[in-house]
Amino acid sequence: MLRIRGRIGDWPVDLTLELDAEDWAQLAEHLPAAAAAVEPADARRSGAQGSDALWRTxxxxxxxxxxxxxxxLLAQLAALAGGEAAGKRLLVRLRHCPQVRVETATDAPVYHWQGD
Incomplete structure (x- = not known):
């Protein structure tokens, strides 16, 4: 599930998208081309307020x-942040977040939400 919150002008936007495994796979096929076309998040956001909104998201x-x-998770964060490098920075930040537990699995790490 992916939740998008924000504003379009004066109108609040709260959109929830429910995607199954097949939808995520189709989306992942298009990520490298889409990530290159999107300008970096830092260029679109101004100062700490933009990075705080990205972190909350x-x-x-x-x-x-x-x-x-x-x-x-890296693919999702890269698409959200506007590039793979920005997505990796968010993953590193998640590793140090007290609400997140990272489990080392056989193939890849698994990120778990621990609670508020």
Whole structure:
């Protein structure tokens, strides 16, 4: 599930998208081309307020999922942040977040939401 919150002009937007495994797979096929076309998040946001909003969105994403494997989470965060490097920075920040537990699995790390 992916939740998008924000504003369009004066109108509040709260959109929830429910995607199954096939939808995520189709979306992942298009990520490299889409990530290159999107300008970096830092250029679109201004100062700390923009990075705080991105961080809150990152936490909401993991909270709603409950549990996500590292490569899938990286793909989602890269698309959200506007590039793979920005997505990796968010993953590193998640590793140090007290609400998140990272489990080392056989193939990839698994990120778990621990609670508020």
């Amino acid at each position: 990152t936490l909401d994403l993991l909270r709603e999922a409950g549990r996500v494997e590292g490569p899938q």
